[in-house]
Amino acid sequence: MDDSTITVYTDGACSGNPGPGGWGWAVAPDGEPHGSGGDDRTTNQRMELQAVLEALRALGVGSEAGHVEVVSDSTYVVNCFRDGWWKNWRRNGWKNSKKQPVANADIWEPLVDLVESGDVTFRWVKGHSGDPMNDRVDALAVAAVPAK
Structure with missing residues (x-):
């Protein structure tokens, strides 16, 4: 990772x-810029997926952004890109190994399309650590949860 990387x-x-x-x-190291929704x-x-999609869109991945490192506590997100789950999903018409539609x-x-169009890597971090x-x-995600 160099100085031009956006984390x-x-x-x-x-x-x-x-x-x-x-x-x-939110962008490290100081949390600016940031975004949230619900x-x-x-x-x-x-919501884990939506956070990544919204962040990459806001940062201009696929157009003006350089290397972006996404840090997430979601193994669902990180493992999909690290292990390439999406490649089989796409090849199989967005069906999983059980021939069922892929959840979400x-x-x-659109997230896979955006990641493919830019220079994006993923790193897992333990949540609440x-x-x-x-x-x-x-805190941003929790604050954005609509009231019941």
């Missing part, structure tokens, strides 16, 4: 699963 932390939160949820992202009825995994394909598809930036995006 963005992302997180999702849900009150009930499914239930109202929120997502948040949905009345969603799942934690959808409506977010995965005292990492200040992970705590910051967790």
Whole structure:
């Protein structure tokens, strides 16, 4: 990683699963810029994905952004890109190994397209472990959860 790398932390939160949820992202080291939003009825995994999608869109991945490192406490997000799950999903018409529709394909598809169009890497961080930036995006996501 060099000085031109943008490191963005992302997180999702849900009150009930499914239930109202929120997502948040922030650029290290000081949390600026940042963004957040929510949905009345969603799942934690959808919010984890939405956080990454919104962050990459806001940072201009695929156009003006250079290398972006996404840091997430979601193994769902990180492992998909690290292990290339999406390649088989796409090859199989967005069906999983059980020939069922891939969960959250409506977010995965544009997210994969964006990641492919830019220079994006992923790193996992343990959630709720005292990492200040992970705590910051967790707070953004929780604050964005719509009231029940």
